[in-house]
Amino acid sequence: MIELINVSKRFTTKNKVVQALSDVSLTVEKGEIFGVIGTSGAGKSTLIRCVNLLEKPNEGKVIVDNVELTKLSEAQLTLERRKIAMIFQHFNLLSSRTVFDNVAFPLELEGKSKSEINEKVDSLLELVGLKEKAKDYPANLSGGQKQRVAIARALANDPKVLLCDEATSALDPATTKSILQLLKSINQKLNLTILLITHEMEVIKSICDKVAVIDNGQLAEQGKVEQIFIHPEKDITKGFIQASLNVELPSIYQNSISNIDSENNNPLVKILISGNETQSSVIINLYEKFNVKAKIISAQLEYVGHLNFGILILELQGKNTNEALVYLENEYVNSEILGYVG
Numbered sequence: 517m518i519e520l521i522n523v524s525k526r527f528t529t530k531n532k533v534v535q536a537l538s539d540v541s542l543t544v545e546k547g548e549i550f551g552v553i554g555t556s557g558a559g560k561s562t563l564i565r566c567v568n569l570l571e572k573p574n575e576g577k578v579i580v581d582n583v584e585l586t587k588l589s590e591a592q593l594t595l596e597r598r599k600i601a602m603i604f605q606h607f608n609l610l611s612s613r614t615v616f617d618n619v620a621f622p623l624e625l626e627g628k629s630k631s632e633i634n635e636k637v638d639s640l641l642e643l644v645g646l647k648e649k650a651k652d653y654p655a656n657l658s659g660g661q662k663q664r665v666a667i668a669r670a671l672a673n674d675p676k677v678l679l680c681d682e683a684t685s686a687l688d689p690a691t692t693k694s695i696l697q698l699l700k701s702i703n704q705k706l707n708l709t710i711l712l713i714t715h716e717m718e719v720i721k722s723i724c725d726k727v728a729v730i731d732n733g734q735l736a737e738q739g740k741v742e743q744i745f746i747h748p749e750k751d752i753t754k755g756f757i758q759a760s761l762n763v764e765l766p767s768i769y770q771n772s773i774s775n776i777d778s779e780n781n782n783p784l785v786k787i788l789i790s791g792n793e794t795q796s797s798v799i800i801n802l803y804e805k806f807n808v809k810a811k812i813i814s815a816q817l818e819y820v821g822h823l824n825f826g827i828l829i830l831e832l833q834g835k836n837t838n839e840a841l842v843y844l845e846n847e848y849v850n851s852e853i854l855g856y857v858g
């Protein structure tokens with residue numbers, strides 16, 4: 517449904533040239549939710565704006581619904597853009613219009629009749645759960661309600677593709693969850709293809725089928741969400757996964773931890789485990805292979821599909837802890853010695 521082929525984009529300002537995207541290629545299949553994750557300045561906004569040619573790539577092709585947008589005239593592009601809706605972090609509603617009139621706006625531009633508009637807006641407000649707010653103005657809505665209006669408005673012209681530009685970044689966690697659920701249900705009900713950008717792995721984990729990690733204008737890795745969570749290859753991806761797991765050292769350990777590696781001290785090790793039987797059985801493995809007892813100090817395990825991944829902080833006890841640490845280093849996605857406790 518969406519294809520970016522070798523897309524590059526440079527911005528030239530007075531005193532420098534910024535390479536915002538370098539040779540980016542990705543394919544989003546029909547009906548898929550595809551997330552692009554990256555840190556600030558990585559090129560996410562530029563990438564999503566290249567899909568509807570709000571930014572024109574310097575090189576490469578952009579194809580949406582089998583039409584090569586990068587070849588079209590402005591007039592042809594205006595027509596094709598109707599298939600591509602977009603929602604934004606700050607909602608971009610028209611403050612002087614009611615909720616109903618905001619959603620009606622794109623239909624008015626299309627010259628639809630009053631009765632068609634009424635029917636369509638009613639059904640869209642029903643879909644996003646805001647029927648009772650039809651006559652309210654944006655200023656009187658919560659952030660989550662504003663985003664629901666923006667979603668209803670985006671769907672007014674029955675787009676094939678919905679682009680979400682950090683759509684939940686201005687929302688609190690509970691509201692984020694409800695908006696993500698709404699996007700997922702719209703994706704399923706309407707078979708709508710969604711491309712979203714985010715800086716939060718939580719967003720990717722909760723609704724995306726596929727993910728691409730963007731770093732410094734280049735795609736570092738991409739694939740199915742389970743595959744990337746279970747076998748992250750690049751450090752930047754591992755960092756995003758770790759950041760989505762909140763495992764802290766309990767305060768009693770924070771007070772007693774040191775960097776003194778002596779016979780009487782036990783290492784505290786933090787490991788990122790991912791989805792296979794052997795890794796989940798880490799405690800048995802350490803005992804059977806090295807006669808090392810692993811005490812769980814803190815842990816968080818989560819599921820992506822039917823696979824689990826997570827972080828464990830373990831205190832290793834026994835004579836062969838050094839061998840056990842080498843084993844963890846070699847066998848696990850990421851392992852880190854936090855320090856030693858007596």
Ligand SMILES: Nc1ncnc2c1ncn2[C@@H]1O[C@H](COP(=O)(O)OP(=O)(O)OP(=O)(O)O)[C@@H](O)[C@H]1O
Binds near residue numbers: 528554563
């Ligand atoms: N119009 C512009 N003119 C010049 N440089 C730009 C322009 N737009 C973006 N850039 C630069 O391109 C790079 C990528 O920016 P982009 O906004 O795509 O990143 P981002 O990942 O969306 O960041 P953020 O999460 O902070 O919004 C940055 O270095 C940015 O400063």
